[in-house]
Amino acid sequence: MATILIAEDDADIRDLVVFKLEQSGHTVIPVGDGRSALRMAHEQDPDIVLLDVMMPGMSGIDVCRELRRDAQTAELPIILLTARAQESDVENGLTAGADDYIVKPFSPRVLAERVQSVLTRTRA
Amino acid sequence: MSTADLVSVTLALLLYAVSMLGAVIVTGRIVRRRRDRRDARLAAEARPHLLELTGGDADIDEPLRRLAALDRRRWKAVQPSATSLLGKVSGHAHAALVRLFEERGIARDALRDLTRRGAVRRAAAAHVLGLMHHAEAVPALVRLLSDRNPEVRAVAARALGQVGAPEAAGPLLECLSGGGRVPFDLVAQSLIRIGPAARPALDRALSHSDPAVRAIAAEVLGLIGSVGSVAALVRVLSVDPSVDVRTRAARSLGRLGTPACLAALTDATGLAHPQAVRAEAAGALGDIGAAGAVPALRALLPDYHYRVAHNAAMSLTRLGPPAEAALREVADGTLGVRAAGHAREALAVLALAEGRLPRPAPAT
Numbered sequence: 325m326a327t328i329l330i331a332e333d334d335a336d337i338r339d340l341v342v343f344k345l346e347q348s349g350h351t352v353i354p355v356g357d358g359r360s361a362l363r364m365a366h367e368q369d370p371d372i373v374l375l376d377v378m379m380p381g382m383s384g385i386d387v388c389r390e391l392r393r394d395a396q397t398a399e400l401p402i403i404l405l406t407a408r409a410q411e412s413d414v415e416n417g418l419t420a421g422a423d424d425y426i427v428k429p430f431s432p433r434v435l436a437e438r439v440q441s442v443l444t445r446t447r448a
Numbered sequence: 449m450s451t452a453d454l455v456s457v458t459l460a461l462l463l464y465a466v467s468m469l470g471a472v473i474v475t476g477r478i479v480r481r482r483r484d485r486r487d488a489r490l491a492a493e494a495r496p497h498l499l500e501l502t503g504g505d506a507d508i509d510e511p512l513r514r515l516a517a518l519d520r521r522r523w524k525a526v527q528p529s530a531t532s533l534l535g536k537v538s539g540h541a542h543a544a545l546v547r548l549f550e551e552r553g554i555a556r557d558a559l560r561d562l563t564r565r566g567a568v569r570r571a572a573a574a575h576v577l578g579l580m581h582h583a584e585a586v587p588a589l590v591r592l593l594s595d596r597n598p599e600v601r602a603v604a605a606r607a608l609g610q611v612g613a614p615e616a617a618g619p620l621l622e623c624l625s626g627g628g629r630v631p632f633d634l635v636a637q638s639l640i641r642i643g644p645a646a647r648p649a650l651d652r653a654l655s656h657s658d659p660a661v662r663a664i665a666a667e668v669l670g671l672i673g674s675v676g677s678v679a680a681l682v683r684v685l686s687v688d689p690s691v692d693v694r695t696r697a698a699r700s701l702g703r704l705g706t707p708a709c710l711a712a713l714t715d716a717t718g719l720a721h722p723q724a725v726r727a728e729a730a731g732a733l734g735d736i737g738a739a740g741a742v743p744a745l746r747a748l749l750p751d752y753h754y755r756v757a758h759n760a761a762m763s764l765t766r767l768g769p770p771a772e773a774a775l776r777e778v779a780d781g782t783l784g785v786r787a788a789g790h791a792r793e794a795l796a797v798l799a800l801a802e803g804r805l806p807r808p809a810p811a812t
Contacts, residue, residue: 336532339495340541344503431539432503 325349326371326443331361331387332405333379337428341374344432345439358382362390365397372443375422377406377413385413385420392421401446403439405430490525494518498526501548502533502541512544516551523552534579535610546580555582562588567597574600578607586613593623593630605630609638617642617649621665625658632664639668647674654680659690666693670700678704682712685725694721695728702732710736714744717756727755734763739770746774749787757786761794765801772798 332338375384391397404417404425500511561573577585592604608616623630653665669677685697701709716729733741748760764771778791
């Protein structure tokens with residue numbers, strides 16, 4: 325089981341993701357913005373990070389780029405959550421170093437499986 | 449009454465009015481704050497059932513039964529979260545929420561609200577029915593595309609895209625006819641959501657009398673990857689009377705990228721075509737990514753029109769080693785000074801992308 329950091333400004337989605345991942349046995353650290361995500365990534369040393377692309381202040385892509393620049397977090401697996409209309413951001417996200425992305429609307433079951441898949445792949 | 453008395457009475461009345469207004473505002477705020485706290489508490493009570501319904505692995509019957517049985521006040525408190533999630537989840541979570549909304553009679557109420565006098569009620573109803581992907585609502589939503597209120601028309605157009613009903617494609621396209629009752633981008637997004645099932649209507653729309661309808665059809669056919677429409681788009685690219693429509697056809701052919709697209713776009717870079725179409729075609733040849741486009745793009749580098757030559761150069765940055773070799777040759781001046789400038793710019797873009805741009809010499 326893993327420690328998962330989720331940065332999502334939409335409380336409904338954040339709560340749902342936390343519920344789903346905790347149900348799968350993971351420990352989840354929820355935050356509502358990019359700066360908090362950066363801080364918690366350093367303080368809590370998570371196994372994987374889920375970042376919403378569109379967040380106020382600092383976008384998920386900016387956070388991803390910052391995490392990759394820092395030696396302490398450079399190897400962290402990162403999954404981006406992006407709205408359907410922002411699919412063009414996916415290319416930017418992957419260029420910034422994200423390992424995978426999930427398009428909203430998403431199935432909570434598929435999200436849990438994708439998280440598990442990235443964890444398995446990066447731990448191998 | 450003396451003037452002094454009159455001033456005193458006026459001031460007293462003003463003071464009284466200000467005090468009353470202040471009291472009303474403060475009371476209103478207190479009431480609202482209490483109501484918000486009460487709603488938050490009620491929503492928090494029901495929230496675990498909502499999360500269990502949408503994110504749970506077990507049987508959804510129990511959370512569904514509890515949420516369906518909530519009294520009106522509790523449901524009103526949790527409904528904003530349920531509606532918000534409805535638009536953000538898919539699969540079993542969406543199906544579970546739709547079942548809940550059906551059981552609470554929300555679809556039935558929304559269908560009735562589509563014909564209410566108030567525009568907010570009509571728009572809210574269309575919004576919920578769209579989020580529910582409610583197929584039975586399509587005829588009523590299509591009628592709302594002609595609603596007197598522009599916001600209602602926009603919500604109805606979005607809802608039809610969310611439902612994804614192919615029969616809505618024709619009416620959505622017609623919305624743009626005669627000045628546009630719904631914004632172009634909104635109609636395009638809904639048509640994209642309907643996807644390949646919208647193709648018959650889009651193909652027909654390429655022959656519409658209104659250029660706005662032809663333009664959106666040309667654009668969306670490329671975005672939904674309608675390879676079967678290439679022949680029709682090639683025809684539009686060469687003969688449509690509207691430059692905007694031809695430009696969009698060029699862009700779509702670049703996205704579709706079949707051999708027929710390559711030939712048509714290469715032809716569209718010719719001098720017989722308007723400058724905007726030539727420039728778009730030069731850019732679209734880069735989207736196709738075929739090395740076969742290199743000779744045609746190389747020949748455009750000395751073009752007198754800046755955008756044509758610039759787009760050709762940028763397309764060459766995307767076509768691999770043969771294109772880079774062509775740029776290096778042109779940068780040496782074989783096609784003149786203007787072409788060399790575009791080629792050097794493209795080579796610098798390539799070098800930047802690959803992180804091999806030489807560092808400037810330090811100032812001495």
